[in-house]
Amino acid sequence: MASPYVDDFLPEALQFRPSVPLVDIGANLTHDSFDRDLDAVVQRAQAAQVSTMIVTGTDIAHAEQAVELAKRYPGLYATAGTHPHDASQWSDEVARRMASLHALPEVVAVGECGLDFNRNFSTPQEQEKAFEAQLALAAESGLPLFLHERDAGPRMRDILQAWRDDISQAVVHCFTADRDTLFGYLDLDLHIGLTGWICDERRGHHLRPLVGEIPLNRLMVETDCPYLLPRNLPAKLKGRRHEPALLPWIVRELAECLGISDAELGMATAATAQQFFRIDTER
Known part of the structure; x- marks a missing residue:
């Protein structure tokens, strides 16, 4: 039987097709490393049961590109915001365009x-x-929030607490912080997004005992590709570019931490993401 994977970018050992559809809540598919083969990247993701991808928009240009990708590919959706790295560029004009x-x-x-x-x-x-x-x-707008935080947990919690009654749901994506920060976010009824960081024995294993503290209905999974290539992969990958087709390996690692099956974790995180982003994962 012919492999469902497109071209030979992924070695056969990495072509992992789980039994349930998955949702990648953070994929930077507007990154220029995807320019040459985006069609194949999306097809490989679909072959790996990553049926829904949220494409991250970190500024006006990338948000507009994310929207175009969402229009082009079924199962893709977009976020639109200004990353804290680019906060110095915030203006009334940026605010107006973001609102649109x-x-x-x-x-x-x-x-x-x-x-x-x-x-x-x-x-x-x-x-x-x-x-x-x-x-x-x-x-x-009533839209949920896709949040970035690094080394700013106490201040982030203070600001979010002041706004908590005015905003709907929020997810702290690519969570990498400590127990106190995690519990502070959970106390605010926030969702938590976890990445391949947990597969990194050098810097991510402090997260392993924390995973069980996150209610399944508050947990979502993501690649944050092309960054954070998991270190638990059973074969080497050409280059260091991460992509959505590798999300099942992150799910497997997290399921092992939780002592549940890949399928149970996949179904739970997909259902949570569908509810959070108000999307139809069968689109």
């Missing part, structure tokens, strides 16, 4: 937005201003 994007049917969340005090490519003051402006847009 949030009104489109392809856009299912406000973000990626939040705080990143690790690298401070924009100042903390600029980040907080842009973040609060996007919280206001989320409150106005």
Whole structure:
């Protein structure tokens, strides 16, 4: 029988097709590393049962590109926001254009937005201003939030707590922080997105005992591709580019941490994502 995978980019050992459809809530498919073979990337994802992908929009240009991809490919949706790295570019004009994007049917969340005090490519003051402006847009649109946080947990929690009654749902994507930060987010009824970071024995294993503290109806999975290639893969991959077809390996690692089957975790996280983003995973 011919392999369902497109071209030979993925070695046969990595061509893992789980028994249930999965949802990748964070795929940076507008990254230029996908320019040459995006059709094949999407087809490989579908062959791996990753039937739904949320394409992350981190600024106006990338959000507009994400919308175009969502129009082109069934099963793809977009977010629209300004990443904290780019918060210095926030303006009334950016706010106006973001609000227009949030009104489109392809856009299912406000973000990626939040705080990143690790690298401070924009100042903390600029980040907080842009973040609060996007919280206001989320409150106005009713859309859920797709959040980024690094080394800014206490301040993020304070800001979100002040807005919690005005916004709908929110997910802290690519969570990598500690127990106290996790519990602070859960206390605010936030969702948590986990990536291949948990597969990294050098820096991600502190997350393993925390996974069981996240209610299944608050947990979602993501690749954050092309970044964070899992280190648990049983074969080497050409280059270091991550892609949605590898999401099943992250699900397998997380299921092992939780002591449940891949299928149970896949079904639970897909159902949570479908409800959170208000999407039809059969589209």
